[in-house]
Structures are given as structure tokens and as C-alpha cells.
Amino acid sequence: MRHLLRPTDFTREEIGELIETAQDIQAHPEKYAHVADGKKLATCFYEPSTRTRLSFESAMIRLGGSVLGFASADSSSASKGESVADTVRVVGVYSDIIAMRHPKEGAPMAAADKSPVPIINAGDGGHQHPTQTLTDLLTIKAEKGRLSDLTIGLCGDLKFGRTVHSLITALIRYENIRFILISPDELRVPDFVRHDVLEKNGIPFEEVDDLEEAMPKLDILYMTRVQRERFFNEADYIRLKDRYILDRSKMKLAPEDMIVMHPLPRVNEISVEVDDDPRAMYFRQAEYGVYIRMALIMKLLGLEAPKC
Amino acid sequence: MLNISGIENGYVIDHIRAGKSLVIYDLLNLAEYDGQVAIIKNARSKKQGLKDIIKIEGLVDMDLNLLGFLDDNITINVIRNGEIIEKRKLTLPEKIIGLAKCKNPRCITSVEQGLKHEFILTDPENRVYRCRYCEEKYEEENR
Numbered sequence: 089m090r091h092l093l094r095p096t097d098f099t100r101e102e103i104g105e106l107i108e109t110a111q112d113i114q115a116h117p118e119k120y121a122h123v124a125d126g127k128k129l130a131t132c133f134y135e136p137s138t139r140t141r142l143s144f145e146s147a148m149i150r151l152g153g154s155v156l157g158f159a160s161a162d163s164s165s166a167s168k169g170e171s172v173a174d175t176v177r178v179v180g181v182y183s184d185i186i187a188m189r190h191p192k193e194g195a196p197m198a199a200a201d202k203s204p205v206p207i208i209n210a211g212d213g214g215h216q217h218p219t220q221t222l223t224d225l226l227t228i229k230a231e232k233g234r235l236s237d238l239t240i241g242l243c244g245d246l247k248f249g250r251t252v253h254s255l256i257t258a259l260i261r262y263e264n265i266r267f268i269l270i271s272p273d274e275l276r277v278p279d280f281v282r283h284d285v286l287e288k289n290g291i292p293f294e295e296v297d298d299l300e301e302a303m304p305k306l307d308i309l310y311m312t313r314v315q316r317e318r319f320f321n322e323a324d325y326i327r328l329k330d331r332y333i334l335d336r337s338k339m340k341l342a343p344e345d346m347i348v349m350h351p352l353p354r355v356n357e358i359s360v361e362v363d364d365d366p367r368a369m370y371f372r373q374a375e376y377g378v379y380i381r382m383a384l385i386m387k388l389l390g391l392e393a394p395k396c
Numbered sequence: 397m398l399n400i401s402g403i404e405n406g407y408v409i410d411h412i413r414a415g416k417s418l419v420i421y422d423l424l425n426l427a428e429y430d431g432q433v434a435i436i437k438n439a440r441s442k443k444q445g446l447k448d449i450i451k452i453e454g455l456v457d458m459d460l461n462l463l464g465f466l467d468d469n470i471t472i473n474v475i476r477n478g479e480i481i482e483k484r485k486l487t488l489p490e491k492i493i494g495l496a497k498c499k500n501p502r503c504i505t506s507v508e509q510g511l512k513h514e515f516i517l518t519d520p521e522n523r524v525y526r527c528r529y530c531e532e533k534y535e536e537e538n539r
């Protein structure tokens with residue numbers, strides 16, 4: 089039985105297949121409307137993340153399946169001190185596949201060890217969020233037509249932003265990838281990313297703190313939010329959160345075919361005036377998130393589209 | 397009379413970093429072992445100044461390879477009939493289960509007491525172990 093705990097649990101080829109399925113789903117949704125008839129997805133969310141949960145639920149419903157679950161720890165048995173392993177043993181009886189969100193890192197791994205059904209990690213603390221990474225890869229492939237030969241600018245909180253770390257780790261498996269890491273000094277990528285991922289694999293990258301200067305060189309600009317909960321000191325947060333604000337004037341510096349991505353929710357790092365720019369991809373990214381989750385559920389449940 | 401200079405059949409765990417012998421004593425669960433065990437602290441060594449040595453009488457089955465996780469400078473001499481029949485160099489074990497604790501307060505192992513702490517060797521060249529759950533690095537100074 090396969091689970092998805094980290095983005096690299098799948099080979100490059102498997103990710104290619106998932107993306108292919110997702111793109112076929114987008115083109116021919118009717119073909120897939122009943123592939124999961126009678127199957128049940130349980131969403132076990134030990135912390136609220138409405139967006140991610142609804143994305144999973146929408147994916148399962150569009151495949152013809154149904155959903156059950158809980159949306160926060162206080163509505164679950166965790167508040168009574170039950171281990172995640174015990175919970176999934178029970179929930180696995182009620183369902184065919186589980187999407188788990190948990191504030192503690194590695195919780196989905198502990199669950200997968202004992203689960204009778206496939207586990208999808210829907211975010212475990214600051215650790216991994218593989219379906220976000222798959223969403224990002226599908227967005228890039230669909231909008232740029234390729235996953236190789238790209239210069240990707242990552243901007244904002246590169247220190248605590250797990251989306252950024254996972255995306256870097258996933259993209260270095262493709263040829264000719266370059267990164268421009270745009271952040272204030274305090275929020276630069278951690279050593280394990282700089283050394284173990286980038287330098288060790290000989291990936292070209294530069295670290296800068298100026299967004300304008302980087303703009304003209306980019307195929308993709310990936311913006312991130314500076315999260316209040318990562319700071320001990322409110323003053324630091326206030327100072328850093330407004331460091332980069334993408335607006336119309338900055339977009340003028342970008343190539344015509346650059347795309348802007350963001351894992352959402354945004355606060356103010358992308359001005360609403362950018363939303364109507366055809367290069368703004370963040371809302372479409374949410375749509376791709378549903379397609380890739382549909383493809384993922386099918387893969388883990390061993391479901392196939394009817395040949396027609 | 398207790399003979400600590402030599403043993404007939406057993407192991408001599410040598411070149412232990414000075415002061416670490418009790419950690420190894422615990423790690424190998426020697427408190428439970430009913431055979432003869434000698435701990436020599438702060439022995440003088442040409443190679444490393446001071447070192448500790450543990451001598452264990454009896455060729456019992458022990459997972460001595462685990463010691464490689466602690467310190468791969470350690471050597472193990474296997475003694476049979478009073479002679480060293482093997483000088484074992486330690487290799488780094490692939491997995492360490494239940495011996496070291498993950499210190500990451502955000503790790504699932506910090507809240508679920510029933511979970512065994514588990515580390516995987518992810519980078520043998522740099523002797524890096526990571527928690528199987530949260531992937532946090534195991535820090536050398538904790539060893």
C-alpha cells in the first residue's frame with residue numbers, strides 16, 4: 089500500500105503520470121465523474137485548514153466518492169489523548185483513504201505505520217505539505233509547458249516557509265533549474281536547503297534581497313506570506329511582513345510570460361491590483377490543486393478512468 | 397579474584413571517548429547482564445590522550461554495531477581463549493531505534509509517548525542521522 093507523506097515519495101516518472109492524469113481530468117472531467125463511486129475519503133484535520141480540507145473534499149466528490157471526517161482537534165478523539173495510530177486504525181474501517189492534517193511533524197508517518205488504508209499528508213506542522221508541492225508542479229507544467237529549463241524566483245519567508253523548501257527539493261529533479269532566492273537577511277533559506285539540497289546537487293542559485301532587480305530574469309515568481317506565528321517578537325514581524333509587496337509597477341519589470349504563484353492565503357504581499365494581470369496564477373493554482381488531488385486519490389486507490 | 401587485565405572469552409570495547417563509558421554501559425543494557433563487566437575510566441592512550449575501556453566477559457550476542465552511532469572511533473576486540481581473534485571496526489548503523497530521543501519539540505514523538513524514537517542514516521559521509529518522523533537532524537553533541 090502506498091501513502092503520500094513527502095513530495096519525494098513519488099519518483100519523477102510517477103509525478104509525470106499524476107500530472108498527465110490531472111491534465112486529462114481538467115480537459116475531460118465527465119470521464120472521471122464516477123471512477124470513485126462508493127469510495128469514501130476521511131479528512132482527519134487536527135488543526136483547521138479549511139482551504140486544504142475543501143480541496144480534498146471537492147476532489148473526492150468530483151470523482152463520485154463521498155467524504156467524512158473532522159475539522160479540528162477538539163472535535164476529535166485526540167482531545168481525549170488517543171494516538172494518531174489508533175485513530176487511523178478506526179477511521180480506516182470507516183473509509184478507503186485518509187487525508188491527515190496535524191500540527192505535529194511526522195504525525196502522518198506515525199499514522200501510516202498502522203493504517204489499513206492509504207494516508208495522504210495534508211500538512212504536518214512546518215514539515216511537509218506534499219499536495220501543495222504537487223499542485224505547484226502541475227501549475228508550472230500546465231502554465232509554462234515544462235518543468236525543466238526554468239528560473240524560479242522565491243520571495244518572502246524562505247526560512248520558515250515549508251512550501252518553498254518542498255518546492256525546491258521537488259524541482260531540482262528536473263534539468264536546468266535555477267533559483268533566485270529573494271528575502272530579507274533574517275528570512276533566508278535554512279542551511280539544510282542551501283547546503284544539503286542546492287549546493288550538494290550543484291544547483292545554480294543566488295540569494296538577493298531586492299525583488300525589482302530579480303524580476304526581469306524570472307520565468308516564475310513564487311510569493312510567500314510572512315507568518316505572524318513564526319515570530320516571537322511582534323516588532324520583527326511588522327518590520328518584515330511589508331518588505332515585499334508585489335504591485336502593478338513591479339509587474340512592469342517582469343517578462344511578458346512570467347507567472348506569479350502563491351500558495352494562498354495571501355495577506356498583503358500581493359496587491360489586489362495584480363489579480364487581473366494575466367500572469368497572476370494563484371487563483372488558478374487553487375483549481376489545479378483539486379485536479380492533482382483527484383489524480384492522487386485515483387493513484388493511491390488504484391482507480392482508472394474508463395477507456396473511451 | 398576479579399581479573400580486569402585480561403579476559404578469556406569476551407569483548408574489549410576500546411578507544412571510547414573519555415567519560416562516555418557509562419553511556420555505552422546503558423546503551424548495551426549491561427546493568428541487566430549477569431556476566432563480569434569491567435569499566436576502566438580515563439585510561440592513558442597514545443592516540444587520544446585519555447580514553448575509557450569496557451571489558452565484557454562472555455561472547456554473548458550483543459548488537460555492538462549500535463556503538464557506531466555513538467562514536468565510530470570505538471574499536472571492538474573479540475577475545476577467545478585469551479587471544480584477540482578479531483578487531484572489529486564499527487560501521488554506522490542504518491537505523492537507530494529506541495536509543496536516542498528526537499529533541500524537536502514540534503515532532504510527533506514529543507507528544508505520543510508510545511512511539512519509538514527512530515533515526516535513519518541519511519548521509520553516511522557526514523554521519524548525519526535524521527528522525528524518521530520529523531526529519532530533524534540528530535545533533536552530535538547529544539551523543
Ligand SMILES: [Zn+2]
Pocket residue numbers: 194498499500503504505527528529530531532
Ligand atoms: Zn522527530
